[in-house]
Amino acid sequence: MTAATTHRAGPSGFRISKRVLPYVLSLPALLVCIGILIPFLTSVVYSFQRYRLSQPWARQFNWGDNYISFFTDPKFWNTLKVSLLYAGTTVVLELLLGLAIAMLLQKRSTLNNFISIMLLMPLMTAPALAALMWKLMTNPGFGVLSYLASLIGLHDFRWASSPSTALFTVVLVDIWVYTPFIMILLLAGLRSLPTQPFEAAALDGVPRSFVFFRITLPMLTPYILTATLFRLLDSIQQFDIIYAMTQGGPGDTLTVFQVEAYLNFFQSTNVGRSAALMIILWAITYFLSNIFIKNWLRLRERARGQA
């Protein structure tokens, strides 16, 4: 009997029952998960408190006050406006540009493949470092882009240091970094499309615009949706580029959600307001990511099917 049990234990000396095994395997990942959920819940609690690091004695629950005060707070509306404007502009421009480049590179050739790999380089550059690169190039003293702008008559173009062009400048950096992301996803999508509809259309002499709007676009829609939502989720939370470039300035021109929360926390040490801002941003991303995940799952199923 004892011998039989020992034998059953197998050569490795122990045997974990089949039901427990998956839990054991995923337990470490699960623990990390929980470790991250705790600060998340703490944020929720903070957002309902009057909590300033400079006045720890005055810390108390004020329930919805942080949120209610947003309604009459022009700084909050500015944050919401700039964040949406930034996300909207970058995503639309990157989508149009990314689609155009993907279509230019669609045909498989050595040159096209080489270019598409080269275009990945901005995407692999850390966004914060990309912002520094552009900062050097737009320096009013010696920046090459400032010089080029002066050649076409824009003599005092201040790029990120003027409130009127700061948004344009950070959007430009965002486009530089992230257009390749949309391009590479749509290129993979374009190249995976079945060829028959296009051959049939060419045979029938269908005009190109018709092919684009009635065949290419509809078939590419799942890819476009996934790429767009991916970018939208990222872009509305943009911090690196804006912080490295202007730290939210000049003034409060570029205080998007995460930058504003960061400044609230570390400069005005207003933890309560900072947490409330993050909860609102989280609500927006949660809503977007739910739509996103449905789409992403569908696409993933399809990719698995093709594998």
Add this chain to the structure above:
Amino acid sequence: MEHTSLIERILRGLALTLVVIFFMFPILWIFMMSFQTNETILRIPPQLIFEPTLANYTALITGKLMTAAGTLDIAFMRNLWNSVFLSVTSVAVSLLLGVPAAYAFARHKFRGSEDIAFTLLSFKFAPALLVLLPLTLYFQKLGLANTYIGLIWVYQLICLPLILWIVRGYFEDIPADIEYAYRIGGHSWFATFRKIALPLAGPGIAAAGLLAFIFAWNNFVFALVLASADKQPVTVGALAFITSSGIQYGQISAAIVLSITPTLALALYAQRYLVEGLSLGAVKG
């Protein structure tokens, strides 16, 4: 294929040239700046032809910068080492935690498995500061503030979802029958995992690891919030460098070049897997 007229081909070529110039120019320009002295950089119009100098790189590597006002210490090599150490260790920890979990999610549909997998995925899309700001206060209490362990733990937010979801897909692609056959031969699940599943998913695991490394390396906000100067990676260090040294543009460019080279090189090496990794397995390249 369809016929293309000469005008169209010229237009396409022109458009592609503009695209390549726009996306390549900044990298090329900073690369050139890193081989120039401050005098040539400050010259207007900007110089295309100049005598290249390695002075910026030697200043960074020796950590001593000679300026008119005296010698300035630069800790950039320290930042570079921090980047290497933080990224490598974070990815290693992520692989240790994530690969077994990915296998469990792929092979066993147990209760709550999808919920856990999706919770992990949702971390990738939640605002980083939502978690980071309370963490700074916790870290101070726990003694984790400005430690490598604390940073590596937080870096799991970046690496773990990526590894879990990409590797899970690779495990799902392995036919379960191969594993059954091996187990019927009297091998334990661990032997099956080690001898069959791991080698077959190997390329996927390697690709996921490389991508996680790139993302960890490129991260900015985590270390900005949680690390002080001696633990900061290059992304934060380069920004601090600009603020502290002010006008040493040549050195700053050289620092940027050194900071972006590792990820660019890895990306070129792993480009075959990038599409799949960037879309978390949604699109195959």
